Amino acid sequence: MSKFWSPFVKDLVPYVPGEQPKLSKLVKLNTNENPYGPSPKAIAAMQAEVNDNLRLYPDPNSDRLKQAVADYYGVQTNQVFVGNGSDEVLAHAFHGLFQHDAPLLFPDISYSFYPVYCGLYGIEQQQVPLDEQFQIRVEDYARPNAGIIFPNPNAPTGCLLPLDAIERLLQGSPDSVVLVDEAYIDFGGQTAIALVDKYPNLLVTQTLSKSRSLAGLRVGIAVGHPDLIEALERIKNSFNSYPLDRMAIAGAAAAFEDRDYFEKTCQQVIESREAVVAGLQGLGFEVLPSAANFVFARHPGKDAATLAAGLREQGVIVRHFKQQRIAQFLRITIGTPEQNQALLDALRGL
Numbered sequence: 001m002s003k004f005w006s007p008f009v010k011d012l013v014p015y016v017p018g019e020q021p022k023l024s025k026l027v028k029l030n031t032n033e034n035p036y037g038p039s040p041k042a043i044a045a046m047q048a049e050v051n052d053n054l055r056l057y058p059d060p061n062s063d064r065l066k067q068a069v070a071d072y073y074g075v076q077t078n079q080v081f082v083g084n085g086s087d088e089v090l091a092h093a094f095h096g097l098f099q100h101d102a103p104l105l106f107p108d109i110s111y112s113f114y115p116v117y118c119g120l121y122g123i124e125q126q127q128v129p130l131d132e133q134f135q136i137r138v139e140d141y142a143r144p145n146a147g148i149i150f151p152n153p154n155a156p157t158g159c160l161l162p163l164d165a166i167e168r169l170l171q172g173s174p175d176s177v178v179l180v181d182e183a184y185i186d187f188g189g190q191t192a193i194a195l196v197d198k199y200p201n202l203l204v205t206q207t208l209s210k211s212r213s214l215a216g217l218r219v220g221i222a223v224g225h226p227d228l229i230e231a232l233e234r235i236k237n238s239f240n241s242y243p244l245d246r247m248a249i250a251g252a253a254a255a256f257e258d259r260d261y262f263e264k265t266c267q268q269v270i271e272s273r274e275a276v277v278a279g280l281q282g283l284g285f286e287v288l289p290s291a292a293n294f295v296f297a298r299h300p301g302k303d304a305a306t307l308a309a310g311l312r313e314q315g316v317i318v319r320h321f322k323q324q325r326i327a328q329f330l331r332i333t334i335g336t337p338e339q340n341q342a343l344l345d346a347l348r349g350l
């Protein structure tokens with residue numbers, strides 16, 4: 001703390017990202033990155049941008065990327081927003097859409113950035129407990145709110161809420177925005193983007209960090225009614241005119257255009273997930289049903305923190321959360337078949 005700080009800074013509780021270790025030999029299954037690289041076409045598109053044009057600012061509207069997203073999802077470009085990672089897109093949504101005279105609702109077990117943004121923007125929050133099976137109970141959200149946000153599939157549980165339940169949420173709160181954070185939707189869910197023309201209060205965010213394997217590039221998107229997108233644009237243009245650089249715009253657009261590579265690598269992750277679930281169950285773990293590129297598992301007879309530490313000693317890192325309700329779970333990212341085998345082998349000895 002310093003006298004130079006604006007007073008509110010001392011009360012901020014920042015997000016703590018998963019570890020990015022400097023050692024490279026580790027089997028890194030802790031931050032839900034994709035084990036397969038980005039599309040070769042995306043890499044080529046980024047490399048083609050590394051030239052003398054870098055002296056010029058990028059397109060402030062990222063039109064090329066918005067067009068690629070609009071084409072991919074069959075929507076109009078004025079229904080698309082793009083930002084520097086979906087974390088930034090989410091921040092603008094909290095800032096521009098969730099500051100009203102009621103609490104923002106989200107599940108008690110969900111993405112831990114949500115309470116951080118509430119703190120940053122002074123938004124009142126109400127955490128709604130998941131049910132005993134760690135599922136979202138739609139009825140619990142039928143109360144006055146400034147908005148509703150949840151990841152789908154949920155993080156860190158991996159559990160999917162079907163589209164008909166999302167429609168019930170949208171119908172139950174027609175006067176506030178329902179934000180579906182689809183960071184993991186491509187690993188086994190149906191996107192709610194199919195509903196944006198029907199529900200003007202629906203905003204869907206996605207990231208290129210997980211299913212498109214571009215966590216290092218920092219690109220996220222939002223799709224929704226043009227009025228919602230305009231709020232995000234107004235915030236963005238009051239904050240940073242150029243959140244996406246030239247490489248990011250080109251690489252992200254090419255990643256959306258390369259459907260074959262995307263579908264193939266998603267399918268590989270999904271198949272590996274089924275193998276990891278079977279392997280964990282074989283070792284006595286209970287695994288929540290996952291539609292994501294990670295699984296959330298607990299062992300009835302073994303302490304999760306001890307397991308995480310034991311894995312680490314063997315060079316395998318997974319994510320463990322201290323939050324009481326989930327303190328006995330491990331969140332394990334799906335890796336390559338070799339990495340997954342290394343995980344199961346290491347667990348067998350613990």
Ligand SMILES: *Cc1c(COP(=O)(O)O)cnc(C)c1O
Nearest residue numbers: 085086087111151183207209220
């Ligand atoms: C990874 C993740 C994000 C953030 O993605 P970035 O685009 O890398 O900022 C957002 N929401 C959830 C639930 C995530 O797991």
